[in-house]
Amino acid sequence: MDFDLNDDQRMLQESVARMLASAYGDFTRRRTYQEQPDGFDRRVWQEYAQSGLLSLNIPERYGGLGQGAVETFFVMEAFGGSLALEPFLTSSVLGAALVRHGGSEALQAQILPHVADGTAILALAQVERNSRADLGFVEFAALEDDGHYVLNGDKSVVLGGGAATHVIVSARTAGASGDPLGISLFIVDAGSAGITRRVYATQDGMQAAEISFRDVRVPAAAALGVPGQGLAILTRGVDEAIAGLCAEAVGAMDALTAMTVEYLKTRRQFGVPIASFQALQHRAVDMRMALEQARSMAIYAALCVADGDEATRRWAVSAAKVQIGQAARFIGQQAVQLHGGIGMTMEYKAGHYFKRLTMIDAQFGDWRHHLRGLAARAA
């Protein structure tokens, strides 16, 4: 058993911390990044690319660093602490995982080097009006036509869908809408004829898009995995993303808990720091305990994604999402309460952590969704 980082991991952690400090040390900059067309700053993205960060999860043969979920954990934890806006999770973690697990050699060679250098940005289009978080519920249609597939349908709340150069879309090539079989994944150039996007801000200051596909033709070679058997690849990719998202939540909860404790020490009422009131101390302690339990589960999920069989990985990821979802809600709500009025304001950072944490629970299935999923599985 060992919770220490190796030298490479420590260097990675330091370099990410440095970049984030320079990009986000002044919190007011985050708003200026948000206001840019992509919802993030291209120069910051470029800096990530130059540092090698975007190639973290790309195999070495495609110009990447070939690292795994444990390294992703540290990066995402730091992103969470800084409330970073760049689409690292959606493109470099989730998108890259789907291409790695499903893409042919040719497809990987075509896409992954560009993910690594930041020129390609991937996004997963999974949510539909009736799917909620169920990856296996797909109505979006792909019909085979002479070595091509023709895509028709609408995808919702595509995270990072505005800046994406490529969209990975889950589509039904056979079966009824809830069948686990008959789901296929295609990687589509976001500029293809027949695609229209409506890009909008999300509650946490990031961006998502509604994307409609009207008779969009993609070559059969754009399929990730065997057509009809995309669900396993989709599940695995999303599991890796959830592990990263849990780490991001830990970073955000850690920062929010620390700033709340700091606030208790400095804010004075009745002539004393409010930290002297036991009712508030115990609330802060409960936040810290929720954080540490969540951290334990996020570490566990990362380790199981890096090195676990499928059943262990799936249990660990869902269990972590349950734990993190509940902790995120608890810590977010407590932090606002302990800050009082200032916690309610848009100009103060605490509220933004609360907003991001709330949205993290809602992504890839909230904690109830995952708890139900665990309960539905065989004993």
Place this chain on the structure above:
Amino acid sequence: MDLKLSAEEAAFRDEVRAFIAEELPPQTRAKMLLGQELAKQDVVDWQRKLNAKGWAVPHWPAEWGGRNWSAMQECIFLDELQQAPAPTPLPFNVSMVGPVIATFGSEQQKARFLPATANLDIWWCQGFSEPGAGSDLASLKTMARREADCYVINGQKAWTTLGQHADWIFVLARTDPGAQKKQSGISFLLVDMKTPGITLRPIQLIDGGREVNEVWFDDVVVPLENLVGEENRGWECAKFLLGNERMGIAGVGMSKQRLARIRELAAGERVGGGTLLEQGWFREKLIGAEIELKALEIMQLRVVAQAHKRGRTGTPDPYSSILKIKGSELLQTTSELMMDVGGPYVLPFANPPVGPEFAATTAATYFNFRKISIFGGTNEIQRNIIAKAILGL
């Protein structure tokens, strides 16, 4: 980063597991499994087996039977005992008075008491709390008046667990009532329970059991040689004792064993057309507890990893307060889940019992487990510790 046991640790775990499987009397195990009270002899016999193996006091100094185990080994050992389930070595002996005597006692005291304490030839009980001194232990009022050749103790102790089995009691008593600070002027004394003037009265708890007692001291004469450490500096012994890091405080092994059993029993309970285990609400509650258990298990490993780095410092890692709070909450949750499993058979308070065997102690255990967040420093006191030591509030 990884969570795997090393080859040596895995071999050690297997050795402990095999020893328990071989040596734990089936009747003791059955009583533990069914939540029944153990007889004094059950506990004594088991501890003597552990002591013969060299495993009763592994964390003591080597010359008194310590094994120099790593924190991980201690953790594995206690988890395996809890999972069996088997009794853990008597805490009053091995975690409380033993280490105090080994650290503060005279050579004579060590030779006289430590081997007998390890082997449970002496059963110790704890004379700390009083009716008016619970969380605020230092406000204790029991007096030990110094005479020419002895101390004379007068006062009342409360919540003395298993005092009915005890041969000796270790007592905190006030030897200098005029001391400036209430923590000063307290001494740590060893008292033979057979001394005239001691009266023990059992207190029945809400579960119907009588595991705790009140102990009265009425002019109890104690030889001067039974003082541990220096007179009026007993608070240092008390702080050392209370601060002794207790591996296994999280009860990970116990919760693991209880949740596995709950799963098994729930699969045999009919509800509607299926089983209790198939009920969505029950599964979600059970799985919620299993997730908490995994988080607690990892948390415990993190504390163990930290202990490896810290070495034995004598001061507890404040993170063990998190283990205590979350561990006690989880054990209490398991007792609620067992109530769900028991259904109508939690009602009878009957002897001989009514209904399935497992259900007989279900409600009693539920009531009894409420104590876990109260003893050993209430969960609120633990929060005070975390607030101060981790958050700096």
